[in-house]
Amino acid sequence: MPEQLAFQLPVRTALGRGDFFVSGANVLAVQRLDDTATWTNGKLALIGPEGAGKTHLAHVWAEQQKAEITDTASLPDLDIPGLKAALAIEVPGTALSTTEEEALFHLHNHMASQKLPLLLIARTPPARWTLTLPDLKSRMTATDVVQIDAPDEALLSAVLVKLFTDRQLQIDPTLIAYLVTHSDRSFAAITRLVAALDAAALAQKRPITRPLARRVLDNLDKDAR
Incomplete structure (x- = not known):
């Protein structure tokens, strides 16, 4: 996968029908x-x-x-x-x-x-x-x-992809699965997680990788205590 460069780009929220993922939750x-x-x-x-x-x-x-x-x-x-x-x-x-x-x-x-x-x-x-x-x-x-009910794994994965896309970030699919498994299973939690990952990648001028995601998740857990 090509190296992902960290730039401060505007968040462009996609709100079309094709961007809405339908699952059992909604x-x-x-x-x-x-x-x-x-x-x-x-x-x-x-x-x-x-x-x-x-x-x-x-x-x-x-x-x-x-x-x-x-x-x-x-x-x-x-x-x-x-x-x-x-x-x-x-x-x-x-x-x-x-x-x-x-x-x-x-x-x-x-x-x-x-x-x-x-x-x-x-x-x-x-x-x-x-x-x-x-x-x-x-x-x-x-x-x-x-x-709209609590999200299942399929919906969480789709929302994660959309949130990263809104921020013009390309993420390895295996990282999406890792984030779904290790993050709190709520829309609010993954929204905060994507924002934190984007900020960390920008600050460190590095792509979003599993080690970076692990550190961000740990920090979010500590802040929640």
């Missing part, structure tokens, strides 16, 4: 987003842990639906009555402000009245969100939920 989510006709009252909450691929899958869906993606902080400035297409909203794990809750309530009613699909993207189900507006809470609690 196949149900993919199926539900592919068929908005199955969504109760035209809305669906896509939930899962950090780095699970929720935003990526939402971008795939948005492209198919000619929809836009926004977040709750932007809702108060959104022209809700003027919306005429599907919409995806990223919901933070923190409590919403009063104006955000009111805007989400009006958005929900508008999308329902216009029969436009509404996708909510969050880490937890709507029933567990901290909401103070009773009418909004009842509507959110009644939302259909689909979850």
Whole structure:
């Protein structure tokens, strides 16, 4: 394998359908987003842990639906009555402000009245969100939920390859298998691992090899203690 040179290159996240790897952990989510006709009252909450691929899958869906993606902080400035297409909203794990809750309530009613699909993207189900507006809470609690599950080895391997590709790094396939075996089995953990490997290779001006990966993994373990 040609020697990999370490350059500080921009991270370019690939968000196309061809870049999304389907496995047993997310196949149900993919199926539900592919068929908005199955969504109760035209809305669906896509939930899962950090780095699970929720935003990526939402971008795939948005492209198919000619929809836009926004977040709750932007809702108060959104022209809700003027919306005429599907919409995806990223919901933070923190409590919403009063104006955000009111805007989400009006958005929900508008999308329902216009029969436009509404996708909510969050880490937890709507029933567990901290909401103070009773009418909004009842509507959110009644939302259909689909979850991206904990990753299997095939999905972890694919996500690792994608994360390295986003950073324009070419990695030996045998190293991918080593990282899957020795890293924490979560999307958040492998995201941090790839960032740490990239930084270490850049700092040491050397390719990402198994010895380097072993040292980075050891350091990550120590930091986690």
